[in-house]
Amino acid sequence: MNEPSSVHELADSLRRDLDRYSEGEKLPSSRVLVGRHQVSPVTVSRAIAVLVAEGLVVARPGAGVFRAPRAGAGAHRGDLSWQEVALSAEVGTANPGVGGLLTTLTVPPPDVIDLNGGYPHSSLLPERTLAGALARAGRRPGAWGRPPVDGLTELRAWFARDIGGPGGSLSAAEVLVTAGGQSALTTALRSLVAPGAPVLVESPTYPGTLAVARAAGLRPVPVPVDADGVRTDLLAEAFEATRARAFVCQPLFQNPTGAVLSARRRAEVLRIARAAGAFVIEDDFARRLVHADCAPLPRPLAAEDPDGVVVHVRSLTKAASPSLRVAALTARGPAMERLRAVQVVDSFFVPRPLQEATLELVGDPGWARHLRTLAAELRDRREAAVAALRRGLPGLLGPAVPTGGYHLWLRLPDGADEATVAAAALRAGVGVTPGRPYFGAEPSGPHLRLSYAAAESAAQVAEGVERLRRAYAEDAS
Numbered sequence: 001m002n003e004p005s006s007v008h009e010l011a012d013s014l015r016r017d018l019d020r021y022s023e024g025e026k027l028p029s030s031r032v033l034v035g036r037h038q039v040s041p042v043t044v045s046r047a048i049a050v051l052v053a054e055g056l057v058v059a060r061p062g063a064g065v066f067r068a069p070r071a072g073a074g075a076h077r078g079d080l081s082w083q084e085v086a087l088s089a090e091v092g093t094a095n096p097g098v099g100g101l102l103t104t105l106t107v108p109p110p111d112v113i114d115l116n117g118g119y120p121h122s123s124l125l126p127e128r129t130l131a132g133a134l135a136r137a138g139r140r141p142g143a144w145g146r147p148p149v150d151g152l153t154e155l156r157a158w159f160a161r162d163i164g165g166p167g168g169s170l171s172a173a174e175v176l177v178t179a180g181g182q183s184a185l186t187t188a189l190r191s192l193v194a195p196g197a198p199v200l201v202e203s204p205t206y207p208g209t210l211a212v213a214r215a216a217g218l219r220p221v222p223v224p225v226d227a228d229g230v231r232t233d234l235l236a237e238a239f240e241a242t243r244a245r246a247f248v249c250q251p252l253f254q255n256p257t258g259a260v261l262s263a264r265r266r267a268e269v270l271r272i273a274r275a276a277g278a279f280v281i282e283d284d285f286a287r288r289l290v291h292a293d294c295a296p297l298p299r300p301l302a303a304e305d306p307d308g309v310v311v312h313v314r315s316l317t318k319a320a321s322p323s324l325r326v327a328a329l330t331a332r333g334p335a336m337e338r339l340r341a342v343q344v345v346d347s348f349f350v351p352r353p354l355q356e357a358t359l360e361l362v363g364d365p366g367w368a369r370h371l372r373t374l375a376a377e378l379r380d381r382r383e384a385a386v387a388a389l390r391r392g393l394p395g396l397l398g399p400a401v402p403t404g405g406y407h408l409w410l411r412l413p414d415g416a417d418e419a420t421v422a423a424a425a426l427r428a429g430v431g432v433t434p435g436r437p438y439f440g441a442e443p444s445g446p447h448l449r450l451s452y453a454a455a456e457s458a459a460q461v462a463e464g465v466e467r468l469r470r471a472y473a474e475d476a477s
Contacts, residue, residue: 006039006040006043007043007046007047007050007427010033010037010039010043010044010047011047011050011051013037014027014033014047014048014051015051015054015056018051018056018057018067021067022067023067023068023069023070024066024067024069025066025067026063026064026065026066027057027064027065027066027067029064030044030045030048030110030111041111041429042111042427042428042429042467044111045109045110045111045112045429046427046429048065048109048110048111049109049112049426051065052109055068056068059107059108059109059110060107061107061108061110062122064110065109065110108431111429112426112429112430112431113429113430113431113455113460113461113463113464113467114431114451114454114455114464115385115430115431115432115450115451115452115454115455115461115464115465115468116431116432116433116449116451116454117431117451117453117454118318118406118451118454119317119318119322119453119454120318120319120374120378120406120453120454121453121454121455121456123456123457124373124374124377124378124453125320125321126320126321126361126366126367126370127321128366129361129364129366129367129370130320130321130324130357130361132360132364132366133357133358133360133361133364134353134357134360136357136360137353137356137357137359137360138353138356140356140360142352143352143353143356144352144353145352146349146352147349147350147351147352147355148349149340149343149344149348149349150175150176150177150340151175151176151177151328151349151350151355152177152352152355152356152359153172154359155177155326155355155358155359156172156173156175156176156177156328157172157175158359158362159172159175159177159314159328159330160172160174160175160330162314163175163284163300163302163303163312163314163328163330164302164303165299165303168303169306170302170303170330173336174330174331174332174336175328175329175330176328176329176330176331176336176339176340176343177326177327177328177349177350177355178326178327178328178329178343178350179325179326179327179347179350180315180317180325180326180327181283181285181313181314181315181317181318181327182208182212183325183327183346183347184313184315184327184328184329185208185209185212185248185281185283185313186212186215186216186346187329187339187342187343187346188246188281188311188313188329188339189212189213189216189218189246189248189281190216190342190346191335191338191339191341191342192245192246192279192281192311192335192338193216193218193244193245193246195216195217195218196217196218196219197218197219197244197245198218198219198220198221198242198243198244199213199218199219199220199221199244199245199246199247199248200220200221200223200235200238200239200242200244200246200247200248201213201220201221201222201223201247201248201249201440202222202223202224202225202230202248202249202250202254203222203223203224203225203439203440203441203444204225204256204257204409204435204438204439204443204444204447205222205225205248205250205254205255205438205439205440206250206255206256206283206285206438207437207438209248209283210437210440213248220440221238221242221244221440222439222440222441223235223238223247224444225254225257225259226259227259227400228259228260228261228262228265229249229251229254229259229260229261229262229265230249230261230265230269232265232268232269232272235247235268235269235272236272239272239273239275239276239278240276243276244276244278245276245277245278245279246278246279246280246281247269247273247278247279247280247281248281248283249261249269249280249281249282249283250282250283250284250285250286251266251269251282251284251298251300251301252284252286252287252297252298252300252404253286253289253290253402253404253405255285255286255405255407256407256409256435256438256447256449257409258400258401258402258404258405258407258408258409259400259402260298260402260404261298263298266298266301266304269301270301270304270305270309270310273309274307274309278309279309279310279311279335280301280305280309280310280311281310281311281313282300282301282302282310282311282312282313283313284300284302284312284313284314285313285315285318286318286404286405287300287314288316288318288319288371288374289318289319289374289378289404289405289406289453290375290378290403290404291375291376291378291379291382291403291404292372292375292376292378292379293379293403294375294403294404295403297404300312300314302330306332307332308331308332308333308335310330311329311330311331311335311339312328312329312330312331313327313328313329314327314328314330315327315328316358316361316362318406319370319371319374320361324354324357324358324361325350325354326350326354326355326358377458378404378406378452378453379403380458381452381453381455381457381458381461382401382402382403382408382452383458384452384458384459384461384462384465385408385450385452385461385462385465386401386408387462388461388462388465388466388469389408389410389450389465392465392466392468392469393410393465393468393469393472395413396410396411396412396448397410398410398411406451406452406453406454407449407450407451407452407453408449408450408452409435409447409449410447410448410449410450411445411446411447412445412446412447412448413446414445414446415446416446417446418434418435418436418446418447418448419434419436421434421446421448421471421472422434422448424471424472424474425467425468425471425472427471428467428468428470428471428474429467430464430465430467430468430471432448432449432450432468433448433449433450433451434447434448434449435447435448435449450465450468
């Protein structure tokens with residue numbers, strides 16, 4: 001049976017059957033649909049994806065597929081065309097371009113292997129430890145009262161020790177608790193860079209950084225990254241050419257390249273920024289995503305900066321839970337007053353129960369055990385991905401494989417259409433991320449980002465790479 005025709009026919013059949021189900025009612029499982037329609041699991045997955053895209057069904061990982069609420073029949077739809085004019089006018093905020101960010105946050109349909117997501121699979125999260133921490137936090141005296149604007153003193157002190165290291169000079173007064181790393185980046189950029197001004201970013205870089213900058217009305221200026229991190233010769237030139245007052249970087253297991261900033265360049269970044277009178281916003285997102293076979297990590301740039309050049313972002317969300325949106329911003333001097341003022345305007349403070357739960361979590365012996373387990377699991381998934389790529393797609397994998405983070409950066413041949421490859425992969429039952437959204441300007445070439453943390457197991461990672469290989473071969477032919 002011709003596969004695209006099967007997908008089309010199955011989607012039509014499922015669409016006709018939807019009237020038999022009430023809103024919110026669960027549809028038959030994929031296994032049942034495979035047997036009933038005599039098609040492959042991938043065909044079922046693709047047909048479900050069609051219905052999800054049409055808004056007819058809702059896919060909930062681990063639970064199934066459900067009939068979506070019907071649009072109000074005969075409801076009056078107003079004339080919304082005026083918004084095109086209003087949103088095109090200069091109202092102070094540009095379209096941030098969140099397509100690349102949303103791609104990594106989108107839950108794939110059932111039976112699609114997720115090699116795209118930015119958060120570890122639920123099996124890699126300390127859910128039992130989190131549940132206990134949350135229960136204990138709710139019973140803490142004053143847990144439901146108003147917290148200090150800067151965050152709980154005890155939690156700020158913990159972050160200061162965690163970032164500065166043993167004997168570090170960072171104090172609790174130099175820490176601001178924020179609602180996750182993305183919120184911290186937003187606060188930092190809105191506080192330190194004036195609207196319309198340039199901000200230097202790595203190239204390629206995390207799409208969330210580009211989205212934050214654009215939403216704040218800033219002009220992202222890309223500075224290329226190589227195997228040793230940001231090119232400091234080009235960083236110096238970019239500061240001189242633009243007179244930018246901030247540079248956003250990920251020195252540890254950079255997203256998406258996985259590069260670690262070399263020791264020589266670490267010192268150069270601080271020297272160049274200090275000479276330019278600029279801030280370095282250090283997004284230390286991967287500090288707790290190291291693998292079991294990783295060498296000792298370099299200290300954060302913030303731990304080596306007595307002069308207030310570095311504004312540091314440290315989040316617990318990736319390693320703990322997508323819903324534990326707690327992070328820290330650190331800064332020295334008047335910059336902290338600016339950060340605090342912007343956060344107060346935006347959100348007042350981070351809810352106290354969430355801060356109390358974080359304190360309970362990091363003080364629980366289960367937290368340290370979880371981090372060891374996570375390190376081993378990430379190593380196993382990375383090895384499975386690398387082995388599968390070397391077997392089936394050896395030309396796409398670079399020579400250096402990062403021993404931290406949760407992703408691999410694949411270079412497609414010149415002339416390849418990364419969007420077409422990603423679409424073919426999705427039809428084959430695996431989700432991967434095109435590289436274009438990671439570039440603030442024209443990309444250096446076609447890429448794919450492959451995330452191995454969101455998959456259920458190392459075996460599923462290997463199967464996902466095999467599906468990608470088949471899709472790639474089909475597209476190339």
